Amino acid sequence: MKRRLWPVQLALLAAIFAAWQVLTQPGLVPPFVWENPDRAAFFFGEPVKMFQAIWAWFADGTIYRHLWVTLEETVLAFLIGSLAGLAMGLWLGLSPAASALLDPYITAMNAMPRVVLAPIFMVWFGLGIWSKVALGVTLVFFIVFFNVYQGVKEVSPVVLNNAVMLGANRKHLLRYVYLPSATSWLFSSLHTSVGMAFVGAVVGEYLGSASGVGYLIQQAEGAFDINTVFAGILVLTAFALVLDFAVGRAERRLLQWRPGQGETEQL
Amino acid sequence: MTSAVSFENITCTFASRAGGPSYTAVKDVTLSVEEGEFVSVVGPTGCGKSTLLNVAAGLMRPSSGVLRVFGEPLAGVNRRAGYMFQAEGLMPWRSALANVTAGLEFRGVAGGEARRRGEEWLARVGLAGFGDRFPHQLSGGMRKRVALAQMLILDPPILLMDEPFSALDVQTRSLMENELLELWSANRKSVVFITHDLEEAISLSDRVIVLSAGPATHPIGDFPIALPRPRDVAEIRLAPDFIALHDRIWRSMKEEVLKGYAQTRNRVAG
Numbered sequence: 001m002k003r004r005l006w007p008v009q010l011a012l013l014a015a016i017f018a019a020w021q022v023l024t025q026p027g028l029v030p031p032f033v034w035e036n037p038d039r040a041a042f043f044f045g046e047p048v049k050m051f052q053a054i055w056a057w058f059a060d061g062t063i064y065r066h067l068w069v070t071l072e073e074t075v076l077a078f079l080i081g082s083l084a085g086l087a088m089g090l091w092l093g094l095s096p097a098a099s100a101l102l103d104p105y106i107t108a109m110n111a112m113p114r115v116v117l118a119p120i121f122m123v124w125f126g127l128g129i130w131s132k133v134a135l136g137v138t139l140v141f142f143i144v145f146f147n148v149y150q151g152v153k154e155v156s157p158v159v160l161n162n163a164v165m166l167g168a169n170r171k172h173l174l175r176y177v178y179l180p181s182a183t184s185w186l187f188s189s190l191h192t193s194v195g196m197a198f199v200g201a202v203v204g205e206y207l208g209s210a211s212g213v214g215y216l217i218q219q220a221e222g223a224f225d226i227n228t229v230f231a232g233i234l235v236l237t238a239f240a241l242v243l244d245f246a247v248g249r250a251e252r253r254l255l256q257w258r259p260g261q262g263e264t265e266q267l
Numbered sequence: 268m269t270s271a272v273s274f275e276n277i278t279c280t281f282a283s284r285a286g287g288p289s290y291t292a293v294k295d296v297t298l299s300v301e302e303g304e305f306v307s308v309v310g311p312t313g314c315g316k317s318t319l320l321n322v323a324a325g326l327m328r329p330s331s332g333v334l335r336v337f338g339e340p341l342a343g344v345n346r347r348a349g350y351m352f353q354a355e356g357l358m359p360w361r362s363a364l365a366n367v368t369a370g371l372e373f374r375g376v377a378g379g380e381a382r383r384r385g386e387e388w389l390a391r392v393g394l395a396g397f398g399d400r401f402p403h404q405l406s407g408g409m410r411k412r413v414a415l416a417q418m419l420i421l422d423p424p425i426l427l428m429d430e431p432f433s434a435l436d437v438q439t440r441s442l443m444e445n446e447l448l449e450l451w452s453a454n455r456k457s458v459v460f461i462t463h464d465l466e467e468a469i470s471l472s473d474r475v476i477v478l479s480a481g482p483a484t485h486p487i488g489d490f491p492i493a494l495p496r497p498r499d500v501a502e503i504r505l506a507p508d509f510i511a512l513h514d515r516i517w518r519s520m521k522e523e524v525l526k527g528y529a530q531t532r533n534r535v536a537g
Contacts, residue, residue, distance in 0.1 A: 159357070161352065162350070162356030162414075165350040166421065167346070176358070176369065176372075180360040257362075
């Protein structure tokens with residue numbers, strides 16, 4: 001039953017694009033919303049032309065450079081944001097004094113809409129990849145930070161006492177108990193944090209850059225080329241799906257010690 | 268001869284968080300465990316048995332009194348004791364083998380050597396070939412075996428056990444009790460075994476100490492168990508001597524158990 005689902009899903013996708021094409025192609029059906037038969041295509045684009053645009057990008061290879069830039073920004077934002085969040089989460093989780101002192105600042109910074117920082121990062125880091133990485137880092141950091149903080153707080157006291165009785169000192173506890181517990185929480189937020197790194201990269205590109213898929217979309221929008229805008233969105237969506245799939249694979253490898261839902265393999 | 272562990276007038280009082288009256292869990296406890304002796308401590312639920320064990324482990328400092336380990340007053344964590352907890356103490360992100368060797372790693376034993384000894388101990392507790400499993404992939408009884416190996420691999424002269432088998436089913440439990448006795452008799456250590464099960468206490472121990480109901484728990488009875496060893500915990504329960512002992516100890520406990528039960532009920536009702 002479950003295996004047979006994907007042909008239906010594919011057919012549904014094809015049907016959506018077919019309907020889209022029929023409703024927007026000038027002169028195919030009599031106009032019923034706008035007087036002008038070209039209006040629908042102007043606002044919503046035509047799938048056939050979108051796929052032509054995508055085909056052209058891949059045929060002449062221009063897209064690869066942009067995809068690579070977006071990927072680079074996403075990966076860098078994810079790595080830097082995760083490491084910073086991990087370090088900060090461990091520190092505040094283990095030091096109640098620091099945590100009490102910084103609590104209002106963390107809350108305020110997390111509540112602030114991070115996108116408004118984009119212009120500042122543009123001034124600080126220029127139009128290259130680093131301003132996009134910085135934006136992604138501010139998004140990833142808080143997700144990882146809160147997860148790691150929670151992970152440190154929720155280490156079982158019995159596991160902790162057991163390690164102490166086995167002879168662990170403070171350094172051992174950090175390395176063998178707190179860090180594994182915290183990273184397991186980090187990995188379980190992998191989908192969200194990689195997604196956020198991606199959002200940071202694309203939004204950053206859209207707001208000002210010279211390359212990346214966000215830049216392509218922004219350029220097409222400037223020329224009122226709705227088909228290319230949609231083509232860019234489709235490429236981004238496919239890219240995000242591939243990224244999500246890769247994260248899922250990594251997650252399964254890294255969290256194999258955790259019981260899956262309902263599949264506690266017992267003997 | 269110096270005792271392995273001796274409690275001298277130990278009192279533990281907990282300050283209540285809301286600023287209300289403080290709670291004295293353990294009051295003026297004096298008892299000692301000799302070298303190589305297996306001592307069980309029984310008492311009604313919630314009487315502060317675990318508090319005593321935490322004091323012996325050095326995880327909790329008593330409000331007053333002294334705890335001596337081989338004659339020396341204990342400061343900090345008791346490095347000569349192994350502790351088996353009632354709840355799960357295994358690290359869920361480490362395989363069974365890595366859990367067993369954790370203590371060796373903390374002591375700086377080289378990886379290959381630690382692995383070899385870990386495999387050896389896994390085999391000794393009947394888990395050969397299960398080294399690469401994670402705790403969630405093992406049954407409750409197997410996890411207890413891993414915890415036992417984890418403690419015994421460090422060869423501590425004192426074993427502190429806090430109702431280690433209370434979560435197991437009856438069959439697995441008597442199996443584990445026999446294995447514990449076998450491992451213990453091979454290399455006699457001083458054991459403080461906490462339980463609320465009198466039969467378990469008698470069948471395992473050289474001596475059974477009965478505690479009063481809380482608050483202000485203190486020992487009210489000390490019974491030597493002169494049953495022959497080696498014992499089989501399932502068979503010995505049928506011996507006439509065992510039944511006589513059980514009868515005697517139970518009569519001294521009964522009142523305290525009822526008291527403890529009434530208190531728990533009042534606490535729940537209030």
